[in-house]
Amino acid sequence: MKLQKNITAATTEIFETMIMLDITAGDPVLERTNNFKCSVSGIIGFAGTCKGILAIHLPEKVAMSITGSFLGMEVTEVDDDVTDAIGELANMVAGNIKMVLDEAGKNVTLSIPSCVHGDEYTLDTAADCERVVIPFNLESGQFLVELQVKTD
Amino acid sequence: MENNLQQQIVDATRAVFDTMLMVPVMSGAALADKVYLFKDSISGMLGFSGDVQGMLTFHCPQRVAFDITGQLLGMEVDSIDEDVKDTIGEMANMILGGIKDAFLEQGTNISLAIPTVMTGRSYQVKTVDYASWTTVPFYLDDGEFLVELKLKTFDQ
Numbered sequence: 001m002k003l004q005k006n007i008t009a010a011t012t013e014i015f016e017t018m019i020m021l022d023i024t025a026g027d028p029v030l031e032r033t034n035n036f037k038c039s040v041s042g043i044i045g046f047a048g049t050c051k052g053i054l055a056i057h058l059p060e061k062v063a064m065s066i067t068g069s070f071l072g073m074e075v076t077e078v079d080d081d082v083t084d085a086i087g088e089l090a091n092m093v094a095g096n097i098k099m100v101l102d103e104a105g106k107n108v109t110l111s112i113p114s115c116v117h118g119d120e121y122t123l124d125t126a127a128d129c130e131r132v133v134i135p136f137n138l139e140s141g142q143f144l145v146e147l148q149v150k151t152d
Numbered sequence: 153m154e155n156n157l158q159q160q161i162v163d164a165t166r167a168v169f170d171t172m173l174m175v176p177v178m179s180g181a182a183l184a185d186k187v188y189l190f191k192d193s194i195s196g197m198l199g200f201s202g203d204v205q206g207m208l209t210f211h212c213p214q215r216v217a218f219d220i221t222g223q224l225l226g227m228e229v230d231s232i233d234e235d236v237k238d239t240i241g242e243m244a245n246m247i248l249g250g251i252k253d254a255f256l257e258q259g260t261n262i263s264l265a266i267p268t269v270m271t272g273r274s275y276q277v278k279t280v281d282y283a284s285w286t287t288v289p290f291y292l293d294d295g296e297f298l299v300e301l302k303l304k305t306f307d308q
Contacts, residue, residue, distance in 0.1 A: 045199020045207070045265025052266055053199070083278045091280075111199025111265055112207050112283050112304050118275030124237050125268050150266055 003132040004028055007145050010096035011136060018092060021069050026135040026142075033057070033133055033144060034122045040078060041116045041123060042090030046098060048108035050151045053125060054094040056086065058143040060117075065140035078117055087113035093145065157286045158182045161299050164250025165290060172246065173223050180289040187211070187287060187298060188278055194232065194271040196244035200252070202262035205304040207279065208248040210240060212297035214271070219294055232271050241267035247299060 008025040015023045040063040043055045058066065060078050067085040068075040075082060091113045101108050116123065125131075129148040136143055162179045169177040194217045196210040212220070214236075218229040221239040229236060244267045252262050270277070279285075283302040290297050 043197070043268060045201070045268075047199070047201050047263035047265045051264065053268055055268070080278070083276070084280065087278070087280055109201035109205065109263075111201050111205050112280055112302060114197060114207055114209075115278045116270055116275055117278070118272050121270055121272030121275040123268055123270045124241075125266055129266060148266065 003130065003147055003149065004134060006097050006100045007093075007132060007134045007147050010093050010100065011134070011145050013096060014089070014092045015136075015138075019066055019070050019089075021066065021138055023136045023138045026137060029133040029135055029144065033146070034124050035120070036118075036123070037120050039063075039118070039121075040082060040086050041121075042086040042088075042113055043116065043123075044087075044090045044094045044113040045111035046094060046108045047111070049106045050101065050108060050149055052129060052147065052149040054090055054097060054148075055123065055146045056090050056093065056143060057123075057146065058086065059141055062138070062141040062143050065138075066143075083115040083117055087115040090115075097147065157301055157303075158288055160251050160254045161247075161286060161288045161301055164247045164254065165288070165299050167250050168243065168246045173220065175223055175292060178291040180291065183287040183289060183298075186285050187300070188276045189274070190272075190277065191274050193275075194236065194240050194269065195277060196240040196242075196267055196269050197277075198241075198244040198248050198267040199265040200248060200262045201265070203260045204255075204262060206262075206283065207302045208244055208251065209277065209300045209302075210244045210247060210297065211277075211300065212240070213295055216292065216295035216297055219292065237269040237271070241269045251301070 064075040067082045129150045133146045221236045222229040287300040
């Protein structure tokens with residue numbers, strides 16, 4: 001429950017202050033979402049007193065519209081600008097969640113972001129984690145923010 | 153630092169293959185070019201942070217992943233299932249574990265995130281510009297794989 005609130009707050013703030021696009025959070029996705037088609041995923045790990053990953057999964061169309069808004073230009077293909085922007089987006093959302101975790105007495109630091117792009121790919125993580133996936137809707141479609149946390 | 157990283161990748165990867173898989177592995181020279189595009193492959197990716205931040209990725213063709221998984225678990229493997237994904241995630245974990253120990257000997261402390269495994273017919277993996285890349289190819293009897301270590305080079 002708390003993770004859900006943190007993801008929503010962190011993601012909404014980044015979109016309001018950095019991307020300048022309106023987004024609406026939906027209910028957590030309960031079914032397994034590990035298979036992506038014509039999509040872009042930004043992924044960043046974190047470690048410290050708890051560890052895990054944050055991933056953002058977007059259809060190509062949504063990734064292009066967010067990049068366009070972020071960079072203030074028209075984007076018509078998934079190029080380096082898009083993969084850079086989506087990696088950076090994961091970095092910014094994770095940075096916000098890190099602050100919340102730190103305030104809650106955890107101490108985590110972020111790894112570096114990676115960006116995956118492909119016509120069809122799957123992404124899986126170790127099963128023994130607390131996992132929350134929140135969908136966000138915007139004009140160009142929907143994207144998912146996934147947070148997985150393992151507490152030692 | 154570059155040569156040193158390459159040697160640490162080679163040592164850690166060899167140690168895993170020697171002790172866990174009991175399979176000889178040959179390393180090649182670090183690649184001059186970055187490799188982004190992977191076809192019919194599987195990649196295990198593991199981030200780390202601490203005194204330095206970065207990401208270790210183990211990339212291999214699916215066929216090679218079947219061999220590695222089969223060897224580790226002592227069974228025939230011919231499709232990408234949970235066993236294969238777990239094994240490739242664990243390869244990243246074990247290799248980075250070795251590199252972490254080597255870093256610690258030099259006074260650099262890192263902690264590991266959790267591994268992610270991606271697979272597909274064709275996918276690209278990119279990272280930010282402010283990272284150095286060291287990619288070392290390794291050769292088995294029946295194929296090759298890459299171990300890639302990316303380090304953040306300056307504070308953003």
